[in-house]
Amino acid sequence: MNVQAVEDQAAKAMAERFFWIGPTIDGAAKVSGLLPAGHAAVVRGVLDGLSNPKGKKTVTFQTDPAQDPADARTRGQKAADHLRDVFSSAARSAEMPDMGGDHPTVWISTTAAELQSGSGLAFYAGSPEPVPVSEAVQAACAGGIQTVIFGKDGDVLNLGLEVRGFTKRQRRAIALRDGGTCIIPGCQVPAQWCEVHHVTPYQDGGPTDVCNGVLGCWFHHHEIETGPWHLRMTHGTPEVRYAAAGKVLDWRPAGNGTAARLRAQAPPGE
Ligand SMILES: [Zn+2]
Structure with a gap:
C-alpha cells in the first residue's frame, strides 16, 4: 500500500470514527463503535495490559499461590470489568480535586x-x-x-x-502496605484502578481509615461483597479467604507490599 493510500485510509477512519453507548434496557446497555487505529491501540493496550500482565510479575509473598482458584471469567467479561475499572478511576480523579x-x-x-x-x-x-x-x-x-x-x-x-471517600493519601498508603495491585491473589489490576473496600462496612461503624481499607478491582470488590472472597484485618494488615461450594481455603495473609515483606522476614510464630 502506498503512502497516499494509507493516508486516505486513515482520513476515512477518522471521518467515520464513533463510540456509542445506548440506554439501559432490561438491565444492560449496548455499546458499539469504530475506532481509528491509534484510538484502538490505546484502548487495546490498556485492556490487554490488565488481562495479560506479561513482564509485570512482581515478587509475591503469598503463602501458597498454587492453591488460588482460577478466575472463571471469560476474556470478554474481564475486558468489560476492566473497562469499568479504568473509567471509575477517571471518575474518581475528576472528583478528587475538591473533596x-x-x-x-x-x-x-x-x-x-x-x-x-x-x-x-x-x-x-x-x-x-x-x-x-x-x-x-x-x-x-x-x-x-x-x-x-x-x-x-x-x-x-x-x-x-x-x-x-478515601483520600488520595489514604489510597497511596494502602497501596504501599498491600502492594500495587488488587488485594485478591493473582489479580493484576493496578492500585490506581481499584476501589477501596471498607473491611468493616461503614454502615456497621467501620471507619474510612487506612486500617479498615483494602484495594480491590471492581469485580473482586463485588466478589468480596457478595461472592466467595472474604477479607479481615489482623494487626492492621489484610487476610483473605476463599470459600465457595466445593472449595474452602484457610485464612491467609494477602497483598505483596511492605506488610507482606515484613511478615516474610519475621521469625516463625511471630
Ligand atoms: Zn481484582
Whole structure:
C-alpha cells in the first residue's frame, strides 16, 4: 500500500470514527463503535495490559499461590470489568480535586432501609431502570460513586462521598502496605484502578481509615461483597479467604507490599 493510500485510509477512519453507548434496557446497555487505529491501540493496550500482565510479575509473598482458584471469567467479561475499572478511576480523579464532591460523575440512589437490609432497589441517575441495592452498597463502600440515600418520607439523609471517600493519601498508603495491585491473589489490576473496600462496612461503624481499607478491582470488590472472597484485618494488615461450594481455603495473609515483606522476614510464630 502506498503512502497516499494509507493516508486516505486513515482520513476515512477518522471521518467515520464513533463510540456509542445506548440506554439501559432490561438491565444492560449496548455499546458499539469504530475506532481509528491509534484510538484502538490505546484502548487495546490498556485492556490487554490488565488481562495479560506479561513482564509485570512482581515478587509475591503469598503463602501458597498454587492453591488460588482460577478466575472463571471469560476474556470478554474481564475486558468489560476492566473497562469499568479504568473509567471509575477517571471518575474518581475528576472528583478528587475538591473533596466537596461538587462534580460527581455517577450518582446512585436508594433508601436507608434498603441499604441497611441489603434487599431492595437502587437507581443510577439518568436511567429509569432499577438495579439491585447491592450496587449501591458497593458504591457507598468504595466512595467513587455519589450515593444519595433517602429516608422513608423521601428526604435526603446522606450524600455519601464527602464522609466516606478515601483520600488520595489514604489510597497511596494502602497501596504501599498491600502492594500495587488488587488485594485478591493473582489479580493484576493496578492500585490506581481499584476501589477501596471498607473491611468493616461503614454502615456497621467501620471507619474510612487506612486500617479498615483494602484495594480491590471492581469485580473482586463485588466478589468480596457478595461472592466467595472474604477479607479481615489482623494487626492492621489484610487476610483473605476463599470459600465457595466445593472449595474452602484457610485464612491467609494477602497483598505483596511492605506488610507482606515484613511478615516474610519475621521469625516463625511471630
Ligand atoms: Zn481484582
